Amino acid sequence: MNKTGKYEFIAEPFHCDFSGRMFLGHLGNQMLNAADFHSTDRGFGMKYLMGIQRSWVLSRLAIEMVEMPEQYEHYSVETWVESAMKFFTQRNFCVLGSDGRVYGYGRSVWAMIDTATRQPTDIFAIDNGAINQWIVDDKLCPIERGGRVKMSDKSEFVGEMEIHYNDIDINGHVNSVKYIEHVLDLWDIAWYREHRLKRFEIAYVAESHQGDKIRFFREQTVDNECCVRLAKTELGSEKEVEVCRCRLVFS
Amino acid sequence: MNKTGKYEFIAEPFHCDFSGRMFLGHLGNQMLNAADFHSTDRGFGMKYLMGIQRSWVLSRLAIEMVEMPEQYEHYSVETWVESAMKFFTQRNFCVLGSDGRVYGYGRSVWAMIDTATRQPTDIFAIDNGAINQWIVDDKLCPIERGGRVKMSDKSEFVGEMEIHYNDIDINGHVNSVKYIEHVLDLWDIAWYREHRLKRFEIAYVAESHQGDKIRFFREQTVDNECCVRLAKTELGSEKEVEVCRCRLVFS
Numbered sequence: 172m173n174k175t176g177k178y179e180f181i182a183e184p185f186h187c188d189f190s191g192r193m194f195l196g197h198l199g200n201q202m203l204n205a206a207d208f209h210s211t212d213r214g215f216g217m218k219y220l221m222g223i224q225r226s227w228v229l230s231r232l233a234i235e236m237v238e239m240p241e242q243y244e245h246y247s248v249e250t251w252v253e254s255a256m257k258f259f260t261q262r263n264f265c266v267l268g269s270d271g272r273v274y275g276y277g278r279s280v281w282a283m284i285d286t287a288t289r290q291p292t293d294i295f296a297i298d299n300g301a302i303n304q305w306i307v308d309d310k311l312c313p314i315e316r317g318g319r320v321k322m323s324d325k326s327e328f329v330g331e332m333e334i335h336y337n338d339i340d341i342n343g344h345v346n347s348v349k350y351i352e353h354v355l356d357l358w359d360i361a362w363y364r365e366h367r368l369k370r371f372e373i374a375y376v377a378e379s380h381q382g383d384k385i386r387f388f389r390e391q392t393v394d395n396e397c398c399v400r401l402a403k404t405e406l407g408s409e410k411e412v413e414v415c416r417c418r419l420v421f422s
Numbered sequence: 423m424n425k426t427g428k429y430e431f432i433a434e435p436f437h438c439d440f441s442g443r444m445f446l447g448h449l450g451n452q453m454l455n456a457a458d459f460h461s462t463d464r465g466f467g468m469k470y471l472m473g474i475q476r477s478w479v480l481s482r483l484a485i486e487m488v489e490m491p492e493q494y495e496h497y498s499v500e501t502w503v504e505s506a507m508k509f510f511t512q513r514n515f516c517v518l519g520s521d522g523r524v525y526g527y528g529r530s531v532w533a534m535i536d537t538a539t540r541q542p543t544d545i546f547a548i549d550n551g552a553i554n555q556w557i558v559d560d561k562l563c564p565i566e567r568g569g570r571v572k573m574s575d576k577s578e579f580v581g582e583m584e585i586h587y588n589d590i591d592i593n594g595h596v597n598s599v600k601y602i603e604h605v606l607d608l609w610d611i612a613w614y615r616e617h618r619l620k621r622f623e624i625a626y627v628a629e630s631h632q633g634d635k636i637r638f639f640r641e642q643t644v645d646n647e648c649c650v651r652l653a654k655t656e657l658g659s660e661k662e663v664e665v666c667r668c669r670l671v672f673s
Binding site: 183187190191196203211218242243339356359360 | 436440447454586590
């Protein structure tokens with residue numbers, strides 16, 4: 172089996188935005204699906220891990236696109252493991268058009284947790300460090316790693332939402348991509364008509380669950396660049412707990 | 423070319439809910455995608471229609487499921503045109519597991535509009551009534567047609583939401599399936615743990631756009647059955663205009 176996995180998708184018309192290009196959230200979902208197909212085929216997918224009380228947890232995701240697939244287009248997502256350490260693994264993505272043209276890249280960082288304690292566990296404990304045999308350290312992923320998202324205390328409160336049934340995935344908490352969608356919803360169509368989202372990065376801090384409320388705080392850091400901090404409040408409490416931070420670069 | 427189209431999909435893990443079964447909204451999207459693949463292959467798809475200032479508009483959709491595809495499962499959606507009249511066409515769906523087992527059915531009613539005037543136009547005007555050669559009138563779709571959703575004036579206001587970027591599709595208005603998702607979000611996970619959604623039907627009345635607010639009014643009509651009316655208010659106005667009505671049957 173090849174170390175790099177490649178998965179074909181179609182930009183289905185009802186997964187495209189007003190401009191006929193795929194929603195970034197949907198592309199992010201397909202990256203996560205590709206990651207799971209890749210790891211399932213190689214013996215360390217989510218379904219297998221669930222049976223041994225383990226789960227992958229996405230810690231960071233950065234997506235940088237030159238162009239988004241257009242409706243009806245066949246595209247593929249390549250994914251490979253760039254490196255693995257005891258508590259973190261780096262997985263990269265490349266999005267290709269049917270003609271082989273590169274549309275963009277993704278970088279992600281994953282931890283593995285014990286689903287009972289929710290604490291990080293040793294990735295190498297799975298099948299005697301089997302993940303090491305799948306590492307590809309010579310394949311190019313020419314986008315910046317996602318770093319810490321620096322924000323000042325000047326960020327502005329821009330909205331609040333409740334978490335609902337459709338936000339929650341099989342892990343019982345808010346799906347990683349749903350945060351991306353809710354953050355993108357802070358801008359309106361008039362903005363997206365004039366600006367192309369070049370890069371989106373997100374760093375996850377805590378999980379949120381049904382019943383929590385999410386507050387959004389936004390700050391323009393430099394021209395064409397914004398950061399957004401998401402904080403949850405649990406039912407019956409006003410205490411804010413940071414859930415994730417995002418950085419968006421428009422062009 | 424076969425009159426009935428059959429399209430293969432995978433129940434991707436990140437399109438599944440807390441229980442590991444596909445979200446109904448995602449299945450609805452795949453039905454619409456199947457409908458568009460089917461009509462595109464036969465010369466009357468959305469992309470072609472756009473070029474001649476026409477578009478399909480979904481008027482009614484009913485989905486009745488015995489079971490939902492489980493994560494990783496390969497399933498397929500069959501779709502065919504049951505009948506066509508001057509202003510409406512009926513299109514049916516059958517959802518099948520990879521072993522051929524029937525998971526459920528869908529029924530839909532579509533109109534064709536002139537995209538400039540937004541008025542209904544003659545379906546038979548497209549390529550000399552070409553749709554007539556694709557009609558399948560002897561294939562079973564053993565679920566009730568979607569009818570008028572009857573509600574009294576006793577429905578209760580249960581929430582309001584703003585329309586955002588991710589709600590809007592290529593047609594420039596709220597995607598038909600997004601209403602379904604927002605309606606399903608009126609119930610929480612505790613409810614879905616105890617109840618299976620057996621049937622969902624929706625009748626569309628008016629389009630809504632970014633900037634509109636949607637109000638939800640709910641009424642329990644009989645045991646295990648609820649109806650929901652969605653009404654929009656446009657920016658700067660308090661006038662309510664009905665957008666759609668839904669009927670949900672749980673078991």
